[in-house]
Amino acid sequence: xxxQQPEVASDGSTEKQESxxxxxxxxxxxxxxxxxxxxxxxxxxxxxxxxxALAFPLIYGLHDFISRGKLNFFSGLGVxxxxxxxxxxxxxxxxIYIAIKEASIPGVxxxxxxxxxxxxxxxxxxxxxxxxVFDVSRINQALDDxxxxxEFDQLLINASWILAxxxxxxxLLNYLLAVIILTAEPGTVSFxxxxxxxxxxxxxxxxxxxxxxMMGNIFYLFRGIKKLTGLDLETIVKQR
Numbered sequence: 001x002x003x004q005q006p007e008v009a010s011d012g013s014t015e016k017q018e019s020x021x022x023x024x025x026x027x028x029x030x031x032x033x034x035x036x037x038x039x040x041x042x043x044x045x046x047x048x049x050x051x052x053a054l055a056f057p058l059i060y061g062l063h064d065f066i067s068r069g070k071l072n073f074f075s076g077l078g079v080x081x082x083x084x085x086x087x088x089x090x091x092x093x094x095x096i097y098i099a100i101k102e103a104s105i106p107g108v109x110x111x112x113x114x115x116x117x118x119x120x121x122x123x124x125x126x127x128x129x130x131x132x133v134f135d136v137s138r139i140n141q142a143l144d145d146x147x148x149x150x151e152f153d154q155l156l157i158n159a160s161w162i163l164a165x166x167x168x169x170x171x172l173l174n175y176l177l178a179v180i181i182l183t184a185e186p187g188t189v190s191f192x193x194x195x196x197x198x199x200x201x202x203x204x205x206x207x208x209x210x211x212x213x214m215m216g217n218i219f220y221l222f223r224g225i226k227k228l229t230g231l232d233l234e235t236i237v238k239q240r
Contacts, residue, residue, distance in 0.1 A: 024203070032196045033196070034052055035053045035193060035195050036197065039189045039192035054082050061078055085098060094186065095182035095191070102175060105174075114161070123163070124163055128159070139225060148228040166210045167210075173209065181198045
C-alpha cells in the first residue's frame with residue numbers, strides 16, 4: 001500500500017489523497033483472485049467466495065467514508081453496485097440482471113448529467129469544474145470583466161454532453177462485457193470464475209476508455225476557459 005499524502009480541501013482542511021494502488025487492490029485485484037482461484041469446494045466454496053470477494057469493495061467504501069469523514073458520492077455508488085452484484089449472484093439470478101445492473105448505473109449518471117443542465121448547479125460543476133481544482137471565483141471575475149458569461153455557459157453545456165457521453169459509453173461497455181463473459185449457470189464455480197474475469201477486465205475495457213473521454217473533456221474545458229478569460233492554466237488551477 002502506498003502512503004497517502006494529505007491534500008488541502010477548499011475549506012482549508014486537509015483530507016487524505018486516494019491511493020490508486022489501494023483502490024485497485026480492493027476493488028479489482030483481490031475480488032478477481034478470490035473469485036477465480038478460491039471458488040472451488042476445496043477452498044471457500046461458491047457462495048462464500050462471492051461474499052469474501054465483494055467484502056473488499058464494501059470495506060474500501062467504508063474506509064473511504066471514515067477517512068474522509070463524509071460520504072464520497074462515487075464510493076457510495078460503488079457500495080450500492082457491489083451489493084446488487086452480490087445479491088444477484090447469491091440468489092443465483094440470471095446473468096442478464098447483472099448486465100442490466102452494470103449498464104444502468106452509468107446510464108443513470110449520464111441522464112442525470114443532462115437533466116442537471118436545467119438546474120442551477122449542473123453536475124459538470126461537481127465532477128470537474130469544482131473549487132477544489134479550479135479557482136472558480138477568479139474565473140467568474142474574468143468572465144464578467146470580458147463579458148463572456150454566455151459563451152462560458154455554452155462551453156459548460158458542451159462539456160456536459162461530453163461527460164454524459166462518457167457515462168453512456170461506460171454503460172454500453174459494461175453491458176457488452178457482462179453479456180459476453182457471463183455465460184455459465186449462476187451458482188457454479190464457472191460462473192464465479194467468469195464474474196472474476198469480468199471484474200478484472202472492467203478496468204482496461206471500461207475504465208480506461210471512459211477516463212480517456214473524461215481527460216479529453218477536461219482539456220476541452222481548459223482550452224475554452226483560457227480563451228474566454230485570457231488566464232493561463234497556472235492561474236485558473238488551484239495550487240496545492
